[in-house]
Amino acid sequence: MTNQLKTIKVQGGKEYAEVHTRVNYFRSQEKYKNWSEDCNIIQCADDMSWVLMKATILYPDGRIASVGHAFEKQDASRINQRNHVENCETSAVGRALGLLGIGSDGSIATYEEVANAIENDKIESKPKEYILDTDNWEKALKYIAVKKDAMTLEQIIKTFEDQKYGTLRAKDKTAVKKAYEGK
16 A cells, blocks of 8 residues: 555455545645645535535645545435435545545545445345336336237346346236236
């Protein structure tokens, strides 16, 4: 890791310099004397349920040295329920410092971003169950009527079972079969 900062091991065994370590390094090094950082909310929901922030690292003369952005949703994790704005600011600053080369080994993501990505990947990799009768059955019937002469029943079911919707329940497969057969 560049700058030989204190690191922790994250999932996968990679070394990671936490944002507070990057900030402390930035504030304590003579070469960054009179530099500054600025963090602003760029956009947010009216109810502050999500926030987009931009952190800027500035040279002493005010020119931009690096910029980092971050986006956080209040319901994205348990810690975000109370601190999503603060987490967003930390992530933006961490990214800006990482892009400046402080605590970066080529990877810019913050620890929280890595942890959230791993957690979201676990959630997204679970097969979903698509329930046709509550998720637009009328549209499905029209699709079947238009496509049944050109597609097999299996092809129609496979079309409904794409990655967006997941797998059909047995009950819905039976309903699709009946509609396909005109019953």
